[in-house]
Amino acid sequence: MTAGILARWADRLPSLGPATPRLSLGEGATPLVAAPRLAAAIAPGVDLHLKFEGQNPTGSFKDRGMVLAVAKAVEAGAHAIVCASTGNTSASAAAYAARAGLQAFVLLPKGAVALGKLAQALQHGARVLAVDGNFDVALRIVQDLAARHPIALVNSVNPHRVEGQTTAAFEIVEAWGEAPDALAIPVGNAGNISAYWLGFQRAVTAGAATRTPRMLGFQAAGSAPIVRGHPIDDPHTVATAIKIGRPASWRTAVAARDESGGAIEAVSDEQILRAWSQLARLEGVFCEPASAAGVAGVAQMHARTPFAPGTRIVCVLTGHGLKDPDRAIACAPTLAEVAADITAVERALLG
Numbered sequence: 001m002t003a004g005i006l007a008r009w010a011d012r013l014p015s016l017g018p019a020t021p022r023l024s025l026g027e028g029a030t031p032l033v034a035a036p037r038l039a040a041a042i043a044p045g046v047d048l049h050l051k052f053e054g055q056n057p058t059g060s061f062k063d064r065g066m067v068l069a070v071a072k073a074v075e076a077g078a079h080a081i082v083c084a085s086t087g088n089t090s091a092s093a094a095a096y097a098a099r100a101g102l103q104a105f106v107l108l109p110k111g112a113v114a115l116g117k118l119a120q121a122l123q124h125g126a127r128v129l130a131v132d133g134n135f136d137v138a139l140r141i142v143q144d145l146a147a148r149h150p151i152a153l154v155n156s157v158n159p160h161r162v163e164g165q166t167t168a169a170f171e172i173v174e175a176w177g178e179a180p181d182a183l184a185i186p187v188g189n190a191g192n193i194s195a196y197w198l199g200f201q202r203a204v205t206a207g208a209a210t211r212t213p214r215m216l217g218f219q220a221a222g223s224a225p226i227v228r229g230h231p232i233d234d235p236h237t238v239a240t241a242i243k244i245g246r247p248a249s250w251r252t253a254v255a256a257r258d259e260s261g262g263a264i265e266a267v268s269d270e271q272i273l274r275a276w277s278q279l280a281r282l283e284g285v286f287c288e289p290a291s292a293a294g295v296a297g298v299a300q301m302h303a304r305t306p307f308a309p310g311t312r313i314v315c316v317l318t319g320h321g322l323k324d325p326d327r328a329i330a331c332a333p334t335l336a337e338v339a340a341d342i343t344a345v346e347r348a349l350l351g
């Protein structure tokens with residue numbers, strides 16, 4: 001039984017003190033799996049691996065930061081937490097609030113949250129409101145709310161979120177005793193790319209790795225403020241988890257890109273959905289659409305200028321596919337019906 005990231009990485013989490021409760025739902029220690037069939041399809045010669053963060057307790061990487069943010073809120077005496085969310089932050093906040101005995105308040109952009117995520121927030125007892133506006137508007141409102149009331153804000157503007165998320169980089173370094181050549185990751189509010197970069201740097205400081213990877217971030221083309229160089233007022237993409245026009249961690253994401261010799265690029269919804277389907281069909285890994293942006297990005301970069309043979313790349317798959325069942329069904333052929341009869345089934349399946 002894993003004890004979770006606060007117990008495992010106590011020595012690498014500066015804000016964790018003796019008075020911080022060791023909250024856990026068993027987050028972290030997620031699979032890092034080789035993806036040779038996917039590599040052959042999108043980037044032959046690349047040593048491609050997947051860090052499947054959908055295996056966290058609530059089905060996304062958000063648990064790594066949330067467990068620390070909620071533990072610090074408890075330590076500070078808070079009775080409630082609040083967040084704006086494209087879905088996964090709210091699912092995670094609601095679960096860890098329940099675990100810690102706090103009330104969670106959640107603001108979601110109306111009509112733009114995948115079904116599984118909404119179900120989680122509601123089932124865990126969060127007070128959920130659908131705001132008539134996008135994520136960026138909802139984030140501004142919860143920041144004001146937290147400033148006016150004794151409620152802890154647990155969006156990634158909370159530094160404990162980013163700190164907790166550094167643990168994923170520690171796990172990758174631990175697996176190999178070294179950092180990979182590159183890390184490919186979807187970019188929404190840009191907290192996670194910032195956290196991985198901080199984590200890889202701290203791994204070097206701790207003597208666990210000798211170098212840091214190139215950071216390769218990918219935004220959806222209709223929601224790519226960092227790539228375009230200006231905020232997007234009306235972002236759009238099928239990848240709802242990265243549908244963000246004003247990333248809170250914009251500056252740290254750009255620093256991660258530049259200091260690592262990396263890149264932040266845009267990928268189209270079509271490229272994202274193709275990569276999402278290839279992950280499921282070639283590797284048996286079902287992530288949510290936004291999570292496939294890193295894979296789509298590696299394919300795009302390799303097609304333009306091939307990576308050197310043997311380049312080791314980790315694609316971060318940020319969330320689980322069951323979060324967004326509607327999208328999977330919508331992209332699949334309609335279910336054929338058949339009589340309850342062996343001959344009819346043979347004819348239908350085997351032609």
Ligand SMILES: *Cc1c(COP(=O)(O)O)cnc(C)c1O
Pocket residue numbers: 060061062088089156186187188189190191192193241242288290291318319320
């Ligand atoms: C939150 C989230 C992202 C974006 O992460 P940021 O830290 O906001 O850049 C990507 N994918 C999934 C599944 C998410 O839940």
